[in-house]
Amino acid sequence: MTPTARSSAARTAALRPAFAVLAGATLLGSLAGCASSAQADQSTGGTTSSGGSYKDGTYTKNGSYASPGGQETISVQLTLKSNVVTAVTVKTVTADPTATAYEARFISGIQGVVVGKKLDALNVSRVAGSSLTSQGFNAAVEAIKADAKA
Template sequence: MPPLSKKFTTALVGISVTTVIVGCTATGTGTNGASSPSASTASPSPSRSSADRGPYADGEYSVDGEYGTRGSSIGVTLTLQSGEVSAVDVTPHATDETSLGLQRRFAEAVPALVVGKDIDDVDLDRVAGNSHTPDGFNDALEKIKAEASERVTRS
């Protein structure tokens, strides 16, 4: 390979690696390596139309959200007022120390992401370094929406 071509290839590799590194750090990772709540999303779910939204009965709802292939779960207690999340508490269920640590960090970050938001606008993605635990939260959220809708139709 000619020297100029070798230098060009080396430069391209360097640019590619830099791009990957910048892309990884632009997700809100703090100085301690943990993702900040701002790195997460709590956005409208694109698959739901406005006709699929509420109404939801006000109240407190407690369910377990499941995720993963090994029966992982987390507990979610959520309070609704006029379709808005007014309080949320996430209870880790993991027994493995690594998973428990991830679930605890997730539980600490969630209130800042969802309290004060319309329940239909909450759809968590990656939170506090967790890529799978948000799936459990979103599963619990869907169960809560179903229960809150059912309470409206019963009253």
């Protein structure tokens, strides 16, 4: 997000509880930084690269953060017009009974929170992880991002 868009978001949403607005702004920033590119640049079609201009439209992102009551997931929806945020809504989407029920099954085995280490430093010969995606998939994701960028 550009600084302009973010501060506009805060202004437009001034009537909403400050907590939710701050959470939303942080969320957008952190998603762009830590997620893989395919995940960060979710688009209906949005792009989170800094600079440049954004196509008018409504953009939605979900993200999680730790709250005193446990893990919360929120959905932030921004409406952009001429590079300015004209509407913001922040919704809590944690209250998904299915997700909660599934999660309850998994709690027992939890050991702690992971700390990633650089693969280069680990002396491993192989990596187990998500498949690399095919060129076709990557090209399609790129095309969607290009469409979204005005």
